[in-house]
Amino acid sequence: MLSLSAPPVFIPVSWADNVDRRSYAVSAGSLGVALTRFATQSGVSLSVSPALVNGRSSAGLSGSYSVEEGFAQLLQGSGLRLQSTGADAYTVVPVTEDASTLEIAPTTISSGHVADDGVPYAGGQVARRNSQGLLGSRDFMDTPFSMTTYTSQTVKNLQARTLNDLVASDPSVRATNPAGGRFEQFTIRGLSLFNSDVSYNGLYGVLPTYSIDMEMADRVDILKGPSQLINGISPRGSVGGGINVVPKRAGDKPLTEFTGSYASDSQVGGAVDIARRFGEGDQFGMRFNAVKQSGDTTWDHQSVNREMAVLGLDFRGERLRLSTDLGHTQRDTDAPQERVLIGADAKVPDAKDVHRNYAQAWTKARTEDTFGTVNGEYDLSDSLMAYAAFGARESNHDFLRHNVPVSNDAGDFSVLPRDFTRDESVRTAMAGLRNWFTTGPVSHELNLSASYFYMDFTNGGARYAASPSNLYNPVAIPTPGTPTRPDAEVYTQNRFTGVALADTLGFFDDRVLLTLGARWQRVEVDDWRNGAKGLTGYDEEKLSPSGGVVFKLSEQLSLYASYMEGLSQGKIAPSTSRNSDDIFAPFISRQIEVGAKYDLGTFGLTASAFRIQQPAYETNAVTRVFGPNGKRENKGIELSVFGEPLEGVRLLGGVMFIDSELTGTVGGIADGNRAPATPEYNVSLGAEWDVPALQGLTLTTRGIHSSSQFLDQANSKKIDGWERFDLGARYAFKVSDKDVTVRASVENVLDDRYWVSAGASDDSEPGLSLSTPRTYLVSATVGF
Known part of the structure; x- marks a missing residue:
């Protein structure tokens, strides 16, 4: 077996007979198309500079080949050769030796590990390929929608502890909950995304409900717009987009890393990342990640203790590929912040006058989640693959909290303590077939998938006597004693089933890719209060069509258009409403999107225009009853940049403009108004510079902006726009042949106080989220 860490060696193309071979059929035509099609069929990642293959052709291939032999056949006579960049990852470079040989070169990735997120784009911050559920893994230039894939390198360099820390780099995504709160929640394209709607390797409901630790992530895919065709209905019905966390896998080279970290005020922690492959041909892999961090945050009497351990195992055979992930997380937060x-x-x-934590010192959030998944793929033939996945989670959550309902201009509010418990149980599964074939000059990738999701949860608790406090001068109140009344015990069951069929047709040597598909979905929800069957359950189903087309004008430029729609679970009335926990009927969302993607090889630009329609909900200011009120239409434009436009200079970010309009509201009172909690534009832009005078030193900066937002449908109150600036540096060096990287950053350098969000734009919990004060982050990673 060849070691990718060894010096480059040259192997004859007609190498050993014991190399795994499969049958392939790739038609003659554009070299770029032929290479992409072969990489897809063989299940490897390929990064190709468009400038190298533009204008070149390939004679194609038909027969039994190993991966390397197949690429060599396609590249024959092109003046190019294949070069390995890591585990199942390749690139193409000009021939510098005899064209009949294949060079297996060492990886240049730091610490010798290449993650399973495919080949990183230039600069390493995003990946070319991403997971698209039903449609499999595809290059971003071949997809008819907007999608960004952040690599584990970006997670490390941002020192991202949770998903909240990572998504700030994306202008289409914003956090709607305080960073020191009980749970994380987001908006994508102005529409809510709950943590429970974040998928894990394509499975919903498996990850922890309230906060997701980033040390477990090898890649984070962010898809903009409704994704029901791709992944099916999500547990909370998010429609603005989807987030998928891909677990870590062992690469071909052993990995042992330890990271020590510090976050102000006094949070200290440590994390380990260990990977090994073993067995004949390194068929078996093991990846273990664990972290523990605890201490005080920058807020008064607030502390966070978090623990995480995730074990990933995998097997890669000639036709069979298996993997399993087992994880446990625990998070204890004292004095978590609430929305105001x-x-x-x-x-x-x-917000500039709010200098102290308005949550009582005795408030707490205790969450514990145990989860696991099993994934498998089997090549039934050279053109037909079967796949299946199963996931489960058991969770226990315990909160002692209070709302912060400000009643007057002086900032007075009543502390009404509430003891709240929630126990969750999730079972989810999916299975499918993927078939590659051709009919005349047209290629096909046919996908058939079935999915099932089950979750039950029990909510309970009690209420305590009210006490006065103030937003600007919080009053310390004794720990509550005897409850004044118990809350009803609410038990809810959710069952989602679906079947999806999609075909991606390739015309003109795959220069035009047309995806047509539909998903049948059934949503069943039942609830009980204190053992009595509720009246708000339902059982509904719908067939949702979707489609998209990609037109590759050149190897560098793709144009696309898509239509996506889907059925979503109905909203659930919040605890702040009079009809708390009522469940509303499912609703349909629709999106039309057009866009362009430009790949310069080292620098990428994407642009998209979209329109999303769905019902609008609100809690009536007078009656305090939550329910539907009209419709909302979000129309917007997104521009994004990524890559390394100049050697040693990397950019990541973009801008989103959005026009969110209400129609059909009760009495027409709010018609034409802007939807709540939706800014007119967001900007996120990060830059990195490798200092030429000192090898290994990189300076970083990031700016984030959101414009003003209204609090209500009447547009009577709003928060101002805000900006946040971050600065940082990292230094990579060696100590006794050990790789060491030291990172330091300051978030919110100017220590500005502002309202980050006016709440979730289309769901149950209105309210203001306060910015996090200036925070210092320091970490050191040592590779053994």
């Missing part, structure tokens, strides 16, 4: 609710007679408070 603004009463009808109160103005929007000035």
Whole structure:
């Protein structure tokens, strides 16, 4: 077996007979198309500079080949050769030796590990390929929608502890909950995304409900727009987009890393990352990640203790590929921040005057999640693959909390303590077939998939006597004693089933890719209160069509258009409403999107225009009853940049403009108004510079901006726009042949106080989220 860490060696193309071979059929035509099709069929990642293959052709191939032999056949006479960049990852470079030989070169990735996120794009911050559920893994230039894939390198360099820390780099995504709160929640394209709607290797409901640790992530895919065709209905019905976390896998080279970390005020932690392959041909792999971090945050009497351990195992055979992931997380937060609710007679408070934590010192959030998945793929033939996955999670959550309902301009509010428990149980599964074939000059990738999701949860708790406090001058209140009344015990069952069929047709040597598909979905929800069957359950189903087309004008430029729609679970009334926990009927969302993608090889640009329609919900300011009120239409434009436009200079970010309009509201009162909690534009832009005078030193900066947002459908109150600036540096060097990387950054350098969000734009929990004060982050990673 060849070691990728060895010096380059040259292997004759007609190498050993014991190399695994499969039958392939790739038609003659464009070299870039032929290479991409072969990489897809063989299940490897390929990164190709468009400038190298533009204008070149390939004679194609038909027969039994190993991966390397197949690429060599396709590249014959092109003046190019294959070069390995890691585990199942390759690139193409000009021939510098005899064209009849294949060079297996060492990987240049730091620490010798190449993750299973495919070949990183230039600069290493995003990946070319991403997971698209039903449609499999595809290059971003071949997809008819907007999608960004952040690599584990980006997670490390941002020192991202949770998903909240990572998504700030994306202008289409914003956090809607305080960073020091009980749970994380986001918006994509102005529409809510709950943590429970974040998938794990394509499976919903498996990851922890309230916060997701980033040390477990090898890649994070962010898809913009409804994704029901790709992944099916999500547990909470998010439609603005989807997030998928891909677990880590062992690469071909052993990995042992330890990272020590510090975050202000006094959070100290350590993390380990260990990977090994073993067995004949390194068929078996093991990857273990664990972290423990605890201490005080920058907020008064707030502390966070988090623990995570995830074990990933995999097997890669000639036709069979298996993997399993087992994880456990625990998070204990004292004095978690809550959203600030603004009463009808109160103005929007000035965030600059809020200097202390308004949550009581005795409030707490205790969450514990145990989860696991099993994934498998089997090549039934050279053109037909079967796949299946199963996931499960058991969770226990315990909160002692209070809302912050400001009732007047002085900032007064009543502390109404609530003891809240939630126990969850999830079972989910999917299975499918993927078939590659041709009919005349047209290629096909046919996908058939069935999915099942089950979750039950029980909510319970009690209420305690109210006490006065103030947003600007919080009053310390004794720990609550005897409850004044118990809450009803609410038991809910969710069952989602679906079947999807899609075909991607390739015309003109795959220069035109047309995807047509539909997903049948059934949503069943039942609930019980104190053992009595509720009245808000339902059982509904719908067939949702979707489609998209990609037109490759050249190897560098792709144009696309798509239509996506899907059925989503109905909203659930919040605890702040009079009809708390009521469940509403499912609703349909629709999106039309057009866009362009430009790949310069080292620098990429994407642009998209979209329109999403769905029902609007609100809690009536007078009756405090939550329910539907009209429709909302989000129309927007996104521009994004990524890559390394100049050697040693990397950019990542973009801008999103959005026009969110309400129609059909009760009495037409809010028609034409802007939907709540939706800024007109967001900007996120990060830059890195490798200092030429000192090898290994990189300076970083990031700027984030969101414009003003309204709090209500009447547009009577709003928060101002805000900016946040981050600065950082990292230095990579060696100590006794050990790789060491030291990272330091300051988030919110100017220590500005502002309202980050006016709440979730289309769901149950309105309210203001306060920015996090200036925070210092320091970490050191040592590779053994």
